[in-house]
Amino acid sequence: MADPASVPILNASGCLDALTAPDVAQALDAFVTKTVTPEPREGNPPPRIAETDDGMLNSIGLQGPGIEGFLEHVLPRLELLGVPLWVSVGGFSADDYVLMCAALDDQRSVATIELNLSCPNVEEAPESAGQLVTAARAATSKPLYAKLSPATWDIAESARACVAAGADGLSLVNTIRGLALDPARMRPRLARGAGGYSGPGLRPIALACVYTCAQAVDVPIVGMGGVTTGRDALELLAAGASVVALGTVLFRDPGAPGRVRGELEAEAGRYRMETGRDAHRIALP
Amino acid sequence: MIEVAGARRDRLRVAGVESIGAYRLLRLARAGLEPGIPGQFFMLEAPGRLLPRPFSLCLAPTGELAFLIDPIGPGTRALAELEQGESIDVFGPLGNGFDLSVERPLLVGGGIGVAPFPYLSERLGGPPAVLGFRTALHAEAAALVPGAEVVLDPTLVTDALPADPGDVLACGPEPMLHAVARLVPDAQLAWEAPMACGYGACYGCVVETGGHNRRLCVVGPVVRGHEVPADG
Numbered sequence: 001m002a003d004p005a006s007v008p009i010l011n012a013s014g015c016l017d018a019l020t021a022p023d024v025a026q027a028l029d030a031f032v033t034k035t036v037t038p039e040p041r042e043g044n045p046p047p048r049i050a051e052t053d054d055g056m057l058n059s060i061g062l063q064g065p066g067i068e069g070f071l072e073h074v075l076p077r078l079e080l081l082g083v084p085l086w087v088s089v090g091g092f093s094a095d096d097y098v099l100m101c102a103a104l105d106d107q108r109s110v111a112t113i114e115l116n117l118s119c120p121n122v123e124e125a126p127e128s129a130g131q132l133v134t135a136a137r138a139a140t141s142k143p144l145y146a147k148l149s150p151a152t153w154d155i156a157e158s159a160r161a162c163v164a165a166g167a168d169g170l171s172l173v174n175t176i177r178g179l180a181l182d183p184a185r186m187r188p189r190l191a192r193g194a195g196g197y198s199g200p201g202l203r204p205i206a207l208a209c210v211y212t213c214a215q216a217v218d219v220p221i222v223g224m225g226g227v228t229t230g231r232d233a234l235e236l237l238a239a240g241a242s243v244v245a246l247g248t249v250l251f252r253d254p255g256a257p258g259r260v261r262g263e264l265e266a267e268a269g270r271y272r273m274e275t276g277r278d279a280h281r282i283a284l285p
Numbered sequence: 286m287i288e289v290a291g292a293r294r295d296r297l298r299v300a301g302v303e304s305i306g307a308y309r310l311l312r313l314a315r316a317g318l319e320p321g322i323p324g325q326f327f328m329l330e331a332p333g334r335l336l337p338r339p340f341s342l343c344l345a346p347t348g349e350l351a352f353l354i355d356p357i358g359p360g361t362r363a364l365a366e367l368e369q370g371e372s373i374d375v376f377g378p379l380g381n382g383f384d385l386s387v388e389r390p391l392l393v394g395g396g397i398g399v400a401p402f403p404y405l406s407e408r409l410g411g412p413p414a415v416l417g418f419r420t421a422l423h424a425e426a427a428a429l430v431p432g433a434e435v436v437l438d439p440t441l442v443t444d445a446l447p448a449d450p451g452d453v454l455a456c457g458p459e460p461m462l463h464a465v466a467r468l469v470p471d472a473q474l475a476w477e478a479p480m481a482c483g484y485g486a487c488y489g490c491v492v493e494t495g496g497h498n499r500r501l502c503v504v505g506p507v508v509r510g511h512e513v514p515a516d517g
Contacts, residue, residue: 058487251337
């Protein structure tokens with residue numbers, strides 16, 4: 001793990017399994033789990049991924065063991081890794097978020113709960129982001145981060161509602177819905193049609209969301225979306241993030257945590273900064 | 286070089302690329318990577334593309350790792366066009382290979398499914414093999430598998446199987462694997478699925494085995510015939 005003066009680097013939820021790749025998780029400052037749901041889920045049928053020109057689509061559909069299976073079989077093994085744990089939770093109603101936050105509240109190994117309010121590949125809860133955070137807040141005293149979609153009418157408004165409801169921080173951003181067609185058949189390449197778009201094409205969108213929210217609210221922001229290099233990480237910090245998460249880049253480069261960390265500090269040096277942390281918010285008006 | 290759960294990732298230099306019928310054989314200097322067990326796979330950087338592509342090891346000549354490429358998409362074409370002296374990132378060996386403790390092995394392959402067989406054949410001491418191809422040009426790859434019997438479209442490899450096929454180790458298109466599984470439920474099948482990462486991170490490569498969606502890179506790519514649903 002890195003020295004405490006450097007910029008914390010996490011994984012984006014759903015982009016790393018710490019149990020199949022413990023060495024990669026241990027290179028992070030905290031490991032964020034794949035989103036846990038109330039019940040076990042098989043997820044969406046394959047094909048689930050498709051590469052596009054500037055990114056990729058996924059439609060995994062929150063495959064996972066459910067909260068009971070997670071607490072019984074997954075969390076005890078994650079605890080052995082010695083990495084701070086963030087648990088991402090997702091659901092289909094405010095009651096789902098309450099149930100999971102309450103179940104995690106007395107788990108000492110859980111550092112932070114990230115509320116996935118924005119999975120593009122499953123049905124959404126009918127409540128607004130602010131209402132879901134209010135419900136979750138009442139169920140736990142753990143730090144709560146709200147993960148928002150970039151495809152929001154007014155992301156500053158969502159950010160303000162989440163913070164007013166008690167969110168301690170924001171995770172920006174989730175994937176944005178996209179579609180790719182098979183050239184031979186002119187049919188969607190993913191079994192479910194559209195999927196979540198991530199990778200380099202998402203980066204300017206993520207940067208804008210971080211930039212907007214950093215001016216709207218006064219809570220820490222985990223910036224993510226298409227980060228491939230230390231330069232990309234530095235830009236997210238400049239736009240207002242204080243933590244950077246790696247997503248799609250982990251698929252091609254499991255060594256990305258160490259590489260991006262090194263590149264980030266080198267890049268900061270080029271701007272005569274002592275550390276990447278010094279870039280925090282310098283792009284803001 | 287980095288190490289993840291026993292597999293290594295390093296930048297490997299292209300030692301040579303040659304045409305084998307319709308396919309290209311990409312030979313890479315091995316550096317610190319191990320060849321692994323036949324049927325295991327490696328993620329190869331596809332130059333200019335976002336995601337690496339999974340390939341089983343075709344041959345393991347001294348100091349090299351060789352992969353058979355069917356240039357059918359942007360990633361495989363970029364790999365097929367590599368030239369000697371260029372370098373790409375390679376990560377592996379990954380997944381579970383074939384169980385080599387078999388008494389009467391028979392290799393059954395279709396098309397680019399021949400890819401893992403040269404290395405597998407070598408490790409098993411040259412067992413019999415039945416390989417099916419679309420065209421005579423594609424069938425030139427059979428020369429990499431000593432003593433292989435070749436059938437051409439429209440004959441199916443399953444038509445050419447002996448009545449008592451023994452321990453079948455198969456690789457090929459999904460309909461062929463399903464057909465083999467129906468005939469030989471205990472057959473070892475090297476399955477294929479689109480993969481973004483190869484090490485359990487993306488959940489993109491699930492295949493229904495044992496009634497559940499499981500990551501092929503974790504439970505496979507070699508699975509048993511009776512584990513996969515009997516459709517196809």
